[in-house]
Each structure stands twice: as structure tokens, then as C-alpha cells.
Amino acid sequence: MFLDFNAGSNDNKVSNKHTLIDDQTSPLQRIMWVYNDEEPQKRTFENNVCTFHIGNGYFLSVAHNLRLQAGYFRSIDVNIYKKDLLPILDGSQTRFLDQQYFTDDYTGKKYLNTTDPAYLQQITNILKQKRFDTRWVSLADKKICRPYLIFQFKNNSFYNDSTLTRQFKATRQFYDKDSLKHTFLIEVELVNAFYNADIALYRIVDESPDVISKIPAIGVNFDFLDDSTDKLYCLQSSPAGPAGRLLNDANIEGILDHFNVFPDDVGGNYFFEGYRYLVKGYFRFGSSGAPYLFYDNEHGRFMVNAIQSEASGIQLSIKNDREGNFQYINAIASPLYIIKDELQRYITT
Numbered sequence: 001m002f003l004d005f006n007a008g009s010n011d012n013k014v015s016n017k018h019t020l021i022d023d024q025t026s027p028l029q030r031i032m033w034v035y036n037d038e039e040p041q042k043r044t045f046e047n048n049v050c051t052f053h054i055g056n057g058y059f060l061s062v063a064h065n066l067r068l069q070a071g072y073f074r075s076i077d078v079n080i081y082k083k084d085l086l087p088i089l090d091g092s093q094t095r096f097l098d099q100q101y102f103t104d105d106y107t108g109k110k111y112l113n114t115t116d117p118a119y120l121q122q123i124t125n126i127l128k129q130k131r132f133d134t135r136w137v138s139l140a141d142k143k144i145c146r147p148y149l150i151f152q153f154k155n156n157s158f159y160n161d162s163t164l165t166r167q168f169k170a171t172r173q174f175y176d177k178d179s180l181k182h183t184f185l186i187e188v189e190l191v192n193a194f195y196n197a198d199i200a201l202y203r204i205v206d207e208s209p210d211v212i213s214k215i216p217a218i219g220v221n222f223d224f225l226d227d228s229t230d231k232l233y234c235l236q237s238s239p240a241g242p243a244g245r246l247l248n249d250a251n252i253e254g255i256l257d258h259f260n261v262f263p264d265d266v267g268g269n270y271f272f273e274g275y276r277y278l279v280k281g282y283f284r285f286g287s288s289g290a291p292y293l294f295y296d297n298e299h300g301r302f303m304v305n306a307i308q309s310e311a312s313g314i315q316l317s318i319k320n321d322r323e324g325n326f327q328y329i330n331a332i333a334s335p336l337y338i339i340k341d342e343l344q345r346y347i348t349t
Helices: 008-021 078-088 091-100 117-129 136-141 210-213 336-343
Strands: 028-035 045-056 058-061 075-077 101-104 109-112 146-153 173-176 181-196 198-205 230-239 241-262 272-279 291-296 301-315 327-334
Touching: 008 045, 008 301, 028 058, 028 075, 028 136, 028 210, 045 230, 045 301, 058 301, 075 146, 091 117, 091 198, 091 291, 136 181, 173 198, 181 336, 198 336, 241 327, 272 301, 272 336, 301 336, 327 336
Parallel strands: none
Antiparallel strands: 028 045, 028 146, 045 058, 058 198, 075 109, 101 109, 146 181, 173 181, 181 198, 230 241, 230 291, 241 272, 272 327, 291 301, 301 327
16 A cells, blocks of 8 residues: 555645554554564564565665674574584583573474573574574574564554454464554565665565555655755654654755675675765664655655665764764665665566
8 A cells, every 4th residue: 555645735744744653554664583473472572673665565674684693592493403503512512502492392493491691692602603693684594583574553453454454363463561552463585685785675475465455655766865955754663662653854964975894704794885875863773774755745745765774973072082982963874776776676666
């Protein structure tokens, strides 16, 4: 469902803003990696990033979180453990991990059995020493955990549609007591990661067309803007928590041909490169993947033009000390212009 904005007056523009933050009409969602997705009592959520729907079940987000390391796993298939990890452990490491993970013969998985920070750090150290790959992209490839869209609503149905709600298995819907929201899970898979651009493309898997068409989507604009352009808006998670949404003003302060090194101890470091915007405006840490929108006055609609990628700190000197003294009032955004040719194969603007 592409958002149908009404052209015309400023009143309509304000109404359109409300559409962007309402849980029934916003294109903004979250992706999280889920362990034990079919086991509600053991299910855990990690690696949260913003994402947004661009139509036909395709979602855009950042790519840099994919190659971050989880450090340790919360559960693992016994066969993967025996094949990929056990042969590279020494005797003391094997005994230690056996103490920290218990095996469930029914599910065929080993589950983490400790919350002690010291033990978790020791597990992380062992896996790092043995170069066991805990990057999120690799954990998903091995089905150790899986990326899911997190849909949350104030009422107890999926987009106010009882027929669609009944299509969700019991394990894919629940009431989240922390956010007081009715929550629905939809699995996605990675289609392509444009690491140099820091943009990732996902698509929904194993859901009916009726479910996909119900999810609000936003149109895509591939123009490369500059600081003379009308202001942008950042659509991101609310300041106090990811369950809400915030739409705030943002301004392009500069354009750059970017270069930055992103560390990857397993696959090798790679580079952020290419055109970017230097943006000034509020952003919360945890807003990676948030869309930057502009208002198309001619057609009376908001469109996405760029994605929140990195924080860009201003270094301060406090009592002649610069170490760690940064003020974050700027961000670096990746314009969709830099992946235009690749992205146009998948979307309808």
C-alpha cells in the first residue's frame, strides 16, 4: 500500500506528517535478529535497526550492522556446533562451553545457560580466538538466528484487519508487556548488501500478497540534493524508545565524496565510499537505517531520498583534552542516488 498523500494546503502537509508516524500508516518499521523464533519461551531479540518499506515487500536499511560481531550466540543447532566449532576447541574450552550451554535433545539445539557478564566475555574471547564467525550476516546465513520485521500496534490486529491477523501463526504474534503493544513478526531475507554505500535491501519471505500489500510503503526519489534544497525530514524511532516514531526537521549542510574504514576482523576491513550528505538535525543513537524524506510540493507527497548511515562528531577540546570529547549534532546520510541502477530493478516509484 503506497501512501496516498493529499496535495494542496499546509493543512494537508501536517496531516501527511501525522500519517508518517501513526502505527497504522507509517512505512517505518524495525528489523531485529531473532533467536528461537518458533519457541516463545526461549525467544530473544537483538541487533535492532530502522527499516522502511518501498513496496512489493522490499525494505531498505543500513548494511554496517550485518558485519558487526555478536560476540557469542544465544543458541545453536547441535549439528552446526559439532561440525563448525567443536573440532577447533581444545579440551578446557569444550568443557567450559558445555557448562555454559545446555543441550535440548528434543529441539536439537544448545542454549545459553548463563547471564554472568564474566562468563559471557569468556565465551566471546574463546570464539574470537578460534575465529568463529559471529557476524550477524553469518548467523543469519547459518540460520542460527534470523532477521524479522517487528510490527507493533496499539490494537490487537494487523493493520486493523482481522482476516489478515488470523493468517499469523501463534508463534508470530504476541503482546509485548514492555511496550504495551501487540506485536507481529514477519521474516525477511537479505537480497543485497551495498557495503560501500552502507545500504541493505531486504524482502519479505513466506507471506501472502494480501499481507504484503497491506504494509504502507513510501515512494523513492533518486535525485542528488544539495544544501540549497528545501529541508529534509528524518523519520526515526522516538527518542525514549524504539516502539514509537519521530519525524523531525533535518538540513543538508554539505555534500561529500566519502571515505571511511569499517573494521571487520573476520571478512577483512572494507570502505564506506561515494557521495553522501552531511546532515544537521536531531538523530538518536539507534537510528541507523532511518529514511530521510522530502516533501514533493508538486505532487503533495513525501518521498524517501536518503538513509541515516553514520554519526559525524565535532571534536571538542575541554581543558586541553580532546580524547573522547565529541558533540554529535551532524550525521552522514547515504543518498539512494548512489545505488539507483541496482535498486530500480526491484521497486516501483
